[in-house]
Amino acid sequence: MKIEAITLRELHMPLKHFFETSFGRTEERRVLLITADCEGIEGWGECVAGEGPFFSDEWMESAWATIHEFLAPLLVGQNIEQARNSASLMSHVRGHNMAKAALENALWDAEAKAKAQPVWKLLGGTRTEIDCGVSIGIQDSHEQLLGKIETELAAGYQRIKVKVKRGWDLEVLAKIRKRWPKILLSCDANSTYRPPDLPHLKRFDEFRLLMIEQPLWHDDIFHHARLQRELETAICLDESIHHARDAETAIELGACRIINIKVGRVGGLTEAIAVHDMCERNKIPVWCGGMLETGIGRAHNIALSTLPNFRLPGDVSASQRYWAEDIVDPEIEVTSRGTIAVGNSPGTGFVPKKDLIEKLTLRKEIIRSRAAAV
């Protein structure tokens, strides 16, 4: 599979409803899309880096620059047998996992199309239907949050995750539990607490949460292990896990009982499989995290979620929760049982709406192999 050209595109897409976490509010996504041209086949990927360096040190502009200056030139002109071989071509660049993942995932889509197979089968997936939950941000009022939960439960979602921060935690969780004593409920702190908050965090135990996600520093594993020993509630790590060795460290130290895998955060589908396998060997269930993706990134999340150890509902939910109109056809839909059916179409199975993408594109650059340029 010869990589002839890589196209970067920036699109601006307003969210239907703002998304607020302990580190800030997003109203509009700056979406970075990648197209890999491989001998007449187009593979698509999405870079999940945010609008600023707040969830991770990567952000949309750093990813654009890194792909444009360093990563795409390492790939164009190369002939690779499999998408999984692209990671080693880019390993000279340290970090920048979200930038790398966008490229690698585009190549998985291209490889799958070349082989007339769905990406999920190429990954070794076994599920034909994946379980879906929702992640609900911090709202302007408790009533607004309860209303949103009600809507999502009525739509069939299997698990509710709410964002928490100091001043938006115990009281909110108490209200949710009072109204819905039995639902699968978890919370995500996005690194907002510190070890002296231990007495406060112990009070979360009374809400019988499925998990508390990333309570402490974004780059910490050790203190999460100390904290996990003190809590009944399972800790789930998100921000701390960048590759399979991080997962191994976290598991061996007892820093979590669950891991959230985000394809972008770990640098692509190949490493996501490695994290999955590490967790599976150690009997740690995983679920697929989301980064407010368009249908293009969402489609890769769906494919990944078909692997057997994705035993908990993920943050992979319907296009219409985020976008007035998604940029793929069909849009991602969730059944009334809170599942997404996985199809057998080649590639990710979700076709980019090229006219709409072109219309929304604010910036575009194409990197061609030198041989193709002359």
Ligand code: OSB
């Ligand atoms: O921590 O999971 C997170 C969105 C942006 C940054 C971090 C996170 C999130 C989400 C979004 O929770 C989940 C979704 O895509 O619906």
Ligand code: MG
């Ligand atoms: Mg999280």
